[in-house]
Amino acid sequence: MFETLEVGKKIKNGEFKELQLALRQKLLETQFDLAGRDYPVIIVVAGLDGVGKGSLVYRLNEWMDPRGIETNTFWEHSDEEESRPFFWRFWRKLPARGNIGIFLGSWYTMPAQAMLNKDMDQEEFALYCKQIESFERMLSDDGAVVIKLWLHVSRKVLRKQLGEKMQVLREFPRAIDQPYDISGKYKKSLEISEQLILSTDSSRSPWHLIESADDNYRDITAGELVLAAMQAGARRASAPTEDFPDEQEESIGQQPTVLDSVDLSRSLPKDDYKQQLARYQDKLQELAWQAYQERRSVVAVFEGWDAAGKGSAIRRVTGAIDPRLYRLVQFAAPTDEEKAHHYLWRFWRQLERDGRLTLFDRSWYGRVLVERVENFATPDEWQRAYGEINQFEQQLTDHGSILLKFWIHISKDEQLQRFQAREVEPHKQHKITEDDWRNREKWHAYELSIDQMVSRTSTRHAPWTLISGNDKPYARIQILKTFCDTMSDALDTD
Amino acid sequence: MFETLEVGKKIKNGEFKELQLALRQKLLETQFDLAGRDYPVIIVVAGLDGVGKGSLVYRLNEWMDPRGIETNTFWEHSDEEESRPFFWRFWRKLPARGNIGIFLGSWYTMPAQAMLNKDMDQEEFALYCKQIESFERMLSDDGAVVIKLWLHVSRKVLRKQLGEKMQVLREFPRAIDQPYDISGKYKKSLEISEQLILSTDSSRSPWHLIESADDNYRDITAGELVLAAMQAGARRASAPTEDFPDEQEESIGQQPTVLDSVDLSRSLPKDDYKQQLARYQDKLQELAWQAYQERRSVVAVFEGWDAAGKGSAIRRVTGAIDPRLYRLVQFAAPTDEEKAHHYLWRFWRQLERDGRLTLFDRSWYGRVLVERVENFATPDEWQRAYGEINQFEQQLTDHGSILLKFWIHISKDEQLQRFQAREVEPHKQHKITEDDWRNREKWHAYELSIDQMVSRTSTRHAPWTLISGNDKPYARIQILKTFCDTMSDALDTD
Numbered sequence: 001m002f003e004t005l006e007v008g009k010k011i012k013n014g015e016f017k018e019l020q021l022a023l024r025q026k027l028l029e030t031q032f033d034l035a036g037r038d039y040p041v042i043i044v045v046a047g048l049d050g051v052g053k054g055s056l057v058y059r060l061n062e063w064m065d066p067r068g069i070e071t072n073t074f075w076e077h078s079d080e081e082e083s084r085p086f087f088w089r090f091w092r093k094l095p096a097r098g099n100i101g102i103f104l105g106s107w108y109t110m111p112a113q114a115m116l117n118k119d120m121d122q123e124e125f126a127l128y129c130k131q132i133e134s135f136e137r138m139l140s141d142d143g144a145v146v147i148k149l150w151l152h153v154s155r156k157v158l159r160k161q162l163g164e165k166m167q168v169l170r171e172f173p174r175a176i177d178q179p180y181d182i183s184g185k186y187k188k189s190l191e192i193s194e195q196l197i198l199s200t201d202s203s204r205s206p207w208h209l210i211e212s213a214d215d216n217y218r219d220i221t222a223g224e225l226v227l228a229a230m231q232a233g234a235r236r237a238s239a240p241t242e243d244f245p246d247e248q249e250e251s252i253g254q255q256p257t258v259l260d261s262v263d264l265s266r267s268l269p270k271d272d273y274k275q276q277l278a279r280y281q282d283k284l285q286e287l288a289w290q291a292y293q294e295r296r297s298v299v300a301v302f303e304g305w306d307a308a309g310k311g312s313a314i315r316r317v318t319g320a321i322d323p324r325l326y327r328l329v330q331f332a333a334p335t336d337e338e339k340a341h342h343y344l345w346r347f348w349r350q351l352e353r354d355g356r357l358t359l360f361d362r363s364w365y366g367r368v369l370v371e372r373v374e375n376f377a378t379p380d381e382w383q384r385a386y387g388e389i390n391q392f393e394q395q396l397t398d399h400g401s402i403l404l405k406f407w408i409h410i411s412k413d414e415q416l417q418r419f420q421a422r423e424v425e426p427h428k429q430h431k432i433t434e435d436d437w438r439n440r441e442k443w444h445a446y447e448l449s450i451d452q453m454v455s456r457t458s459t460r461h462a463p464w465t466l467i468s469g470n471d472k473p474y475a476r477i478q479i480l481k482t483f484c485d486t487m488s489d490a491l492d493t494d
Numbered sequence: 495m496f497e498t499l500e501v502g503k504k505i506k507n508g509e510f511k512e513l514q515l516a517l518r519q520k521l522l523e524t525q526f527d528l529a530g531r532d533y534p535v536i537i538v539v540a541g542l543d544g545v546g547k548g549s550l551v552y553r554l555n556e557w558m559d560p561r562g563i564e565t566n567t568f569w570e571h572s573d574e575e576e577s578r579p580f581f582w583r584f585w586r587k588l589p590a591r592g593n594i595g596i597f598l599g600s601w602y603t604m605p606a607q608a609m610l611n612k613d614m615d616q617e618e619f620a621l622y623c624k625q626i627e628s629f630e631r632m633l634s635d636d637g638a639v640v641i642k643l644w645l646h647v648s649r650k651v652l653r654k655q656l657g658e659k660m661q662v663l664r665e666f667p668r669a670i671d672q673p674y675d676i677s678g679k680y681k682k683s684l685e686i687s688e689q690l691i692l693s694t695d696s697s698r699s700p701w702h703l704i705e706s707a708d709d710n711y712r713d714i715t716a717g718e719l720v721l722a723a724m725q726a727g728a729r730r731a732s733a734p735t736e737d738f739p740d741e742q743e744e745s746i747g748q749q750p751t752v753l754d755s756v757d758l759s760r761s762l763p764k765d766d767y768k769q770q771l772a773r774y775q776d777k778l779q780e781l782a783w784q785a786y787q788e789r790r791s792v793v794a795v796f797e798g799w800d801a802a803g804k805g806s807a808i809r810r811v812t813g814a815i816d817p818r819l820y821r822l823v824q825f826a827a828p829t830d831e832e833k834a835h836h837y838l839w840r841f842w843r844q845l846e847r848d849g850r851l852t853l854f855d856r857s858w859y860g861r862v863l864v865e866r867v868e869n870f871a872t873p874d875e876w877q878r879a880y881g882e883i884n885q886f887e888q889q890l891t892d893h894g895s896i897l898l899k900f901w902i903h904i905s906k907d908e909q910l911q912r913f914q915a916r917e918v919e920p921h922k923q924h925k926i927t928e929d930d931w932r933n934r935e936k937w938h939a940y941e942l943s944i945d946q947m948v949s950r951t952s953t954r955h956a957p958w959t960l961i962s963g964n965d966k967p968y969a970r971i972q973i974l975k976t977f978c979d980t981m982s983d984a985l986d987t988d
Contacts (some may be wrong), residue, residue, distance in 0.1 A: 025920055032924055055818055065924065066822055066855070078574045078847075104817055118730060169972040315556060323598055324553055324567040336830045361560070416761055423557070426519055430526055430559070 001194045002457035005209055006154040011216035018047055023223045024063045024152035030230045031100070032063050037237055039143030040095040041230055043102045047108075048189050050162045052212045057104045057470065059219045059372055060226070070095060083295070083354035085399035086110070087135060090110075091348040092138070108196060109407065116185065129199035134391045139231045141384055142249040142342045146205035146235035148196060149222050151212035155186050208437030257451035258466070262409045267471035279482035280318035287487040288321045288357060295493055296355040297401045300483070302372050303365050307418040307438045307444075308469045309476075314361055314409065316476045317483065323368040326357035341379075343367055343385075344392055354400070368453045368490065373445045388454040397461040402490045405462060408469040412443055495688045500702055505710035517717045518557045524724045525558050531731055533637030534589040535724055537596045540603075541645035542683050544656045546691075546706045551598045553713045554720065559911045564589060565596040577789070577848040580604070581629060585842040588633075590834035601626050602690060609686045610679065623693035628885045630699040635878055636836045639727035640699035644691060644717050649680050674680035735747040749948065751897035751945035752960070756903045756930040761965035772965075774974035775814035781981040782815045782851060788985055792894045794977070797859050799894070799903030799940075800930045801912040802963045806903065808855055810970045811977065820851040825860065836878075837861055837871075838886055848894070858883055859899075862947045880950040891955040896984045899956060900973055901944065902963040906937055971974065 011019065034041060043055045043060070053082060057071055072093040081089040087107070095101030111128045114120035120128070140146050153161065208225045209305070212218040244450045290296055300317070304310045318328060329350045338346040352358040367385040371377035377385070396403055411440040412416075419440070439446070458464045465482050469475040505513065528535060537554070538545045548603045552563055575583040581601070589595030605622045606876045608614035614622070634640050646654065695701050702719045706712040762770070785792055787789040794811070811820060823844045833842040838858060846852040861879040863873035871879070890897055904912075913934070917925040933940070959976050963969040 028924060054817055058813060061812070066805065066808070067824045067826070071817050075818050078572065080572045080574045261569075312559065314560070317553070319552060323565050324569050327564075329560045332561070349632060430522060 001197070001308065002152050002190055002209070003277045005152040005211040007212075008209045008213060009217045009221075009244035011220055016216040016220065019220050020223075023220065023227065026228075027063050027223060027227055028065060029229045030227060030234065031068065031249065033234055034100070037234065039096045039106040039145065039233065039237060040097050041098065041100040041147065041149070041226075041233065042095065042139060043133060043226060044148040045102065045144070045151070046106065046149065046277045047103050047212065048158065048186075049157055050106065050165060051151040051153050052161070052215065052218060053104055054153055055215060056104055056149070056212075056219060056222055059197065060223070060447060062183045063223060064100070067295050068098065069100045069102065071104055072106075072378065074103075080159055085352055085395045085401070087131070087395060088348060088351060090135075091345060094341060097143075098340070100222070107468075108200075109137065112189075112192055114197055117190060117196075119427070121359040126199070129196065131391075131395070132200050133202065136200070136202070136480060138388050138391070139342065140204040141388075142413050143237065144342075145229055147226055148200075148205060148207045149225065149230045150193070151208055151211045151218065153211070153213045155207060156420040157213045158186065201429050207382060215238065234467065238372060244461070256448050258411050258454045259359075259450060260466070262408065262466050262468050264411050264414075264468055264470045266468045266474050267323065268477060270473070270475040271435075273452075273472045273477065276424060276477045276482070277316065280477065280484055282314070283479060284320040284487075285322070287484060287491065288325050291357070291402070291487060292325055292355040294492065295343050295373060295400075296353040297352060297399075298353050298404070299351070299360070299396055299401050299403040300357065300406070301360045301365065301409070302406050303362060303369070304406070304467070304469065305415055306439055307415050307422065307431075308408035308409055308410045310361060312472065312480050313406075313467075313476050325355075326359060328359045328361060330361040331363070344388060347392075351396075364392065365457075369446065370439075371444055372449050386453075390455055390459055390462075393457075393459070393462040402487055403462045404483060404486055405457075405464045406467055406482070407454065407464055408467045408475055408479075410469040413442075414470045415440065417483075420485060495691070496646050496684055496703070499646040499705040500707075501705065501813075502707060502717075502794065503705045503711045504708040505714055507710065509709040510714065513558075513714050515947050517721065520719060521557050521721055521979070522559060524728065525562065526723060528594070528724060529562055529592045531728065532591045533639065533727065533731060534591050535594040535639045535641065535727065536589065536633060537594065537720060537935055538599050538602065538640070538642040539596065539602045539645070540600065540643065541706065542652065542680075542687070543981075544652055544659060545645040545647050546655070546709065546712060547598055547645055548715055549709060550643070550706075550712060554717070555688060556597060557717060558594070562592070563600055565592045568597075568599045574668075574847065574944065577791075578845055579889040579895070581625070581889060582842060582845060584629075585839060588835060588839065590831065591637075594832070596905055600917065602694075602913065603628065606683075606686055606690060610683060610688075612933055619689070619691070623690065625885075625889070626694050627696065628694065628881075630694070632838075632882050632885070633836065633880075634698040637826075638730065638836075640721045641718065642694075642699060642701045644687070644701050644703045644774075645712065646703060647705070647707045651707045652680065671850075671957065676721050682735055726922070751941050752948045753903050753941060756962050758905050758958050758962055758964045759969070760962045762968040762971055764967070767967035767971065769904055770971045771810065772976070774978055775810070776979045778811070778981075779816070780984065781978060782819050783979060784985050785896070786819055786849040788984065789848040789894075791846060791848050792895075792898070792981065793845070793890055793895050794851065794898040794900070795857040796900050796902070797855045797856060797863070798900070798961070798963065799904050799972060800910055800933055801909050801916065802902035802904045803966045804855060804902055807900075807961075807970050807973050808853060808964065809972060810852065814974070815851060819849075820853060821846050822853045822855060824855040824856070838882060841886075845890075857949060859885065859911055859951075862950075863940065865935075865941050867936055880947075883951055884953055884956075887953070887956040897956045898959045898977060898979055899946070899951075900961055900976070901958055902961045902973075904963040906934075908964045910933065937979040 039394055047053055061071065070093075074089060077089070090103075090107055093101065093103075111120060111132075112127055115125055136146050170251060197207050197209075208222075210218055210221050210225075221408075288298075302310050303313055314328065318326060327350075334343075334346055347360070347364045350360075351357060364385075367377055367389070368382050372382040393403055419436060420434055422428040453468070454464045465478075467475050467478050540549055542546055549955075555563060562638065563589075568583060571583070584597075584601055587595065587597075597803055605614060609619055611776060630640050691701050702716075704712055704715050718820060749827075782792075788871050796804050796808055808822065821844075824915075826839075828840055836930075841854070841858045844852060844854075858879075860885075866876040887897055913926055913930060916922040948958045948960070959972075961969050961972050
């Protein structure tokens with residue numbers, strides 16, 4: 001694979017200067033065009049240690065306007081990064097729409113190193129490559145231009161370049177630089193590189209391999225690749241897009257939905273409620289501390305009809321837990337920083353560290369519920385959201401998080417009664433708005449969306465729990481009990 | 495001080511229920527009113543361990559709408575927090591305008607504990623109290639309603655409450671809870687508390703002391719205090735405000751400014767430039783690694799006239815430093831999340847960790863430059879900014895950061911020539927806009943602002959360096975040399 005990159009491609013200084021002048025201007029033009037666009041550009045610079053990644057990154061920064069470019073490196077990990085799913089560190093550094101993010105060190109660094117050090121077996125490696133693929137697809141589906149550059153030099157050149165570097169290092173020793181020992185590792189490194197490239201090459205985010213023995217050739221080639229990819233991105237963005245027709249909604253029609261399986265007649269007498277509430281809250285308090293001690297995080301999603309009793313159910317959960325251990329996250333309209341990123345970004349940024357609970361009062365499921373029904377998301381967007389959500393949740397559970405997802409179901413009649421009661425009670429009037437009445441008119445469209453949401457995102461690792469909500473006490477105990485049971489199971493197996 | 499809080503104030507359950515109903519509704523109303531306002535509410539809940547802070551926080555959350563309240567606790571510190579100035583952890587948790595932030599554990603926790611454990615001497619303590627005062631004044635000047643509640647119970651009651659808690663703890667041991675040993679410490683704790691309260695009590699953010707032996711009394715009293723403070727905040731916000739008249743600008747008139755002291759005739763021959771550039775860049779590279787090893791962070795601010803050569807000077811600095819060690823931050827218009835906080839918030843959030851360099855291409859000085867000249871900030875706002883900036887920079891240097899501040903000065907004629915050149919050169923056209931020409935017309939107003947900025951914010955710890963910029967090579971070398979000299983001095987003394 002790499003043989004074609006050891007042929008000694010070169011650009012002479014005079015020619016370089018000429019090429020550079022033209023290239024630089026086009027890059028700048030393209031960058032200014034990008035600033036007004038609604039997608040980001042992500043440039044990954046990869047390759048073995050010593051091939052000149054840093055020099056290329058410096059050159060790209062020099063050629064383009066530093067406003068709107070950020071270079072991200074991931075070489076020292078903070079405990080805040082390490083106590084969250086692996087990709088959190090990359091999510092939080094993703095460039096906003098209209099901006100360029102250069103990743104010097106990226107999601108490719110860890111698997112390459114881990115394989116070289118034999119900290120990862122072939123199976124994990126394959127799984128990890130799949131995650132990279134999904135991650136990059138998610139970004140490019142969202143419009144991002146993903147440009148991946150792999151730099152390569154022959155063993156001989158690398159040895160020479162490292163030799164020069166070692167010379168510098170001997171003079172100015174640095175804490176972080178491990179001695180560059182490529183003897184016996186070069187061949188293995190190339191094998192792993194090849195595997196990594198082959199399993200993460202895709203039409204939307206292809207790898208570009210660049211011979212890096214000559215700085216001039218490397219920089220011009222990389223610059224031209226970046227330019228071409230950015231120009232193609234602009235053309236794509238300007239072209240009219242066709243949305244998938246939203247056929248599914250029609251075809252489901254008036255069939256029963258998964259919600260019909262919920263027995264809404266269930267209720268709990270007051271005395272039983274009080275007793276069970278105390279019991280499960282005590283239990284939950286203990287379990288929250290146990291989870292803290294075992295450094296397991298809990299992520300709980302609360303969804304439900306308007307007036308289903310989400311808020312009061314959540315308060316029964318938070319009432320049991322030490323405020324030091326949980327964070328409740330509510331979602332208003334996204335901020336402009338949030339709008340400038342993939343829609344999952346605003347949930348990623350809220351994740352608490354290992355050992356804590358993050359409670360989401362409404363969540364990423366908004367994409368396939370309200371955003372779908374109200375046409376805030378295109379059919380293409382919400383349809384691919386199922387897969388994106390499953391990937392996201394898989395990363396949570398793979399990391400060791402305990403995931404709970406509740407849909408609180410009530411009947412349409414029960415909702416009407418609660419709406420009417422809210423309009424009368426003074427301290428509840430704020431809870432009822434025009435929007436609620438409007439949403440109510442779309443009950444059927446929501447039913448279909450909920451049905452599809454549950455069927456598409458109830459996975460083995462992250463099942464939905466449908467809560468019978470007409471009787472609030474019954475609903476609350478169901479939720480507390482599910483919390484306790486799920487956490488007990490997960491923590492016991494540790 | 496605390497004797498009046500040991501008299502056994504109580505509210506019976508029946509009365510509590512009645513009071514609660516009315517209070518809760520008013521709190522909700524006030525909270526909804528707040529949502530549309532442009533200031534946040536900050537509630538600090540303090541007191542010795544075991545006095546019932548957690549219960550009160552739970553109650554406040556229960557009474558109000560969880561949307562728009564966030565409870566913050568600071569009991570486990572991440573390495574990301576510890577490698578930045580102490581207040582960074584609080585800045586990043588400050589509520590946005592229209593929201594309520596409850597601080598259970600706050601900037602009062604550390605000094606109280608440190609004094610009790612004798613990790614802090616009286617002098618440090620006094621200094622720290624001053625910092626708290628400035629911090630709270632900064633917030634309240636910005637419109638924030640700061641409500642500080644100190645809960646107290648007598649030794650006897652505390653012992654009883656801790657006893658019950660210990661009982662629970664024996665049953666469910668928790669990793670984080672230290673045994674509550676108040677024997678011999680209660681008196682000392684009260685002494686420290688009293689000192690802390692007295693030195694941080696102010697008219698804008700006064701302390702409220704609450705007897706906490708009876709839950710009902712504590713919760714109602716705290717709720718009413720919160721209500722009253724929020725209502726007063728709303729009244730204050732609705733009242734017409736008078737801005738200070740901007741007299742200073744007039745009085746300075748056509749006097750010479752500090753900029754006149756810059757010798758703009760200095761220049762550097764090309765050969766000298768090349769040689770010195772290489773020398774200082776090499777030196778800076780070394781120093782950056784040394785700073786990394788010594789875990790000292792560097793914060794550098796680049797300000798200057800339009801077309802003064804800031805960008806190219808910055809590139810000579812970044813060109814010398816490993817991209818893993820620095821981050822360049824540029825400032826476009828603030829995002830809406832940034833607008834929803836104190837204007838310093840967006841700079842705090844960008845600070846890199848110990849051992850790294852953060853380079854600011856434009857900075858917090860915008861407040862007293864462009865925001866002042868263009869009337870984006872009121873005279874009251876930019877005038878108090880000098881003190882706020884000095885405080886901020888003091889915290890950076892106290893933490894051990896090395897601070898550099900450059901103003902690149904050029905003559906008005908030189909600027910004109912550069913503007914004209916930019917309009918001709920294709921790859922520089924993007925650098926010149928209508929705004930630049932408009933700003934140029936306000937040259938004199940800027941001169942006065944710069945003069946005042948330098949005189950007000952050139953402190954011993956954080957002096958300005960005025961760079962003679964008509965000759966770009968000379969300017970760049972001046973900057974690199976100042977970097978090297980300042981860092982050498984700071985690092986040598988370690």
